[in-house]
Amino acid sequence: MTVLINGKAIAATIKEELKAQLSARPRVATLAVILVGNDPASSIYVNNKHRACEYVGIRSLVMTLPDSTSQAELLKHIETLNQRDDVDGILVQLPLPAAIDSQAVIQAISPDKDVDGFHPQNVGALSMNHTGFLPCTPAGIIELLKRSHIEIAGKECVVLGRSNIVGKPVAQLLLRENATVTICHSQTKNLPHICQRADILIVAIGKPRAIDSRYVKPGAVVIDVGIHRDSAGLICGDVDFNAVQAIAGAITPVPGGVGPMTIAMLMQNCLIAADRHALRAS
Numbered sequence: 001m002t003v004l005i006n007g008k009a010i011a012a013t014i015k016e017e018l019k020a021q022l023s024a025r026p027r028v029a030t031l032a033v034i035l036v037g038n039d040p041a042s043s044i045y046v047n048n049k050h051r052a053c054e055y056v057g058i059r060s061l062v063m064t065l066p067d068s069t070s071q072a073e074l075l076k077h078i079e080t081l082n083q084r085d086d087v088d089g090i091l092v093q094l095p096l097p098a099a100i101d102s103q104a105v106i107q108a109i110s111p112d113k114d115v116d117g118f119h120p121q122n123v124g125a126l127s128m129n130h131t132g133f134l135p136c137t138p139a140g141i142i143e144l145l146k147r148s149h150i151e152i153a154g155k156e157c158v159v160l161g162r163s164n165i166v167g168k169p170v171a172q173l174l175l176r177e178n179a180t181v182t183i184c185h186s187q188t189k190n191l192p193h194i195c196q197r198a199d200i201l202i203v204a205i206g207k208p209r210a211i212d213s214r215y216v217k218p219g220a221v222v223i224d225v226g227i228h229r230d231s232a233g234l235i236c237g238d239v240d241f242n243a244v245q246a247i248a249g250a251i252t253p254v255p256g257g258v259g260p261m262t263i264a265m266l267m268q269n270c271l272i273a274a275d276r277h278a279l280r281a282s
């Protein structure tokens with residue numbers, strides 16, 4: 001029997017735990033989210049984050065800026081939020097309009113408030129096992145595996161995709177958990193063959209239903225990071241769920257898998273940011 005890994009339910013448990021912890025703090029934690037432009041998917045995700053904040057008891061400030069916002073203006077808003085003592089976490093929703101250099105924006109966020117874990121200081125901390133903020137989707141994947149009692153140490157893990165926000169950091173976290181890790185990408189040869197090695201297959205390639213049963217060893221754990229909407233408005237992942245669920249040992253659905261965990265980990269990072277902020281102020 002294939003296990004369906006219920007990310008939505010696990011995320012709900014985590015938010016319940018965070019809600020209890022946050023309610024015991026003397027000061028309310030605050031997350032500032034900046035959304036530039038009107039990408040429909042971004043609006044949905046930012047709205048989901050806002051609702052999660054309300055649920056767990058984090059104050060959420062959403063700043064919506066027009067598509068025409070210049071990089072200089074955006075940087076000025078970030079600097080203001082960096083200075084504000086009542087703001088613990090800052091998140092600039094990606095992707096940004098083409099005229100804005102995302103790297104420059106990410107670097108402008110104070111590393112102490114970088115709850116996305118995208119700032120170079122936090123990326124470096126991850127690779128050196130230093131204290132920092134872990135990126136939310138990779139941290140959510142590890143949490144999903146742990147809370148599903150799936151062992152990571154010693155396992156063959158294959159990561160499909162090498163992005164800065166998912167592929168590379170999730171590979172680092174799996175390595176930290178003592179897995180044997182292979183990272184594959186668009187120029188990898190014999191991709192199905194390498195994927196067949198995986199005890200745990202993490203798919204983050206950004207192509208709808210691209211991974212079918214040829215890529216999956218019977219009994220493997222399959223984690224689908226992709227999220228797409230087809231022309232009919234139907235949501236699907238990078239994995240052909242119907243084909244793969246018959247052969248996998250465990251699999252995440254889309255929606256209801258990794259997405260809700262990303263948001264739960266963002267809430268966790270906000271709590272950590274607020275606690276560290278309070279510690280610095282004392």
Ligand SMILES: Nc1nc(=O)c2c([nH]1)NC[C@@H]1CN(c3ccc(C(=O)N[C@@H](CCC(=O)O)C(=O)O)cc3)C=[N+]21
Pocket residue numbers: 044045048091092093094095116136137227235254255256257258259260262263
């Ligand atoms: N600075 C920044 N930080 C991010 O963390 C970030 C980002 N930019 N840009 C885009 C990606 C994507 N992302 C998702 C968050 C929630 C869901 C989510 O809630 N998914 C639900 C369903 C959502 C839906 O209805 O489409 C689910 O999978 O069940 C998905 C994707 C955060 N990202």
Ligand SMILES: [Mg+2]
Pocket residue numbers: 137225227258259262
């Ligand atoms: Mg996601």
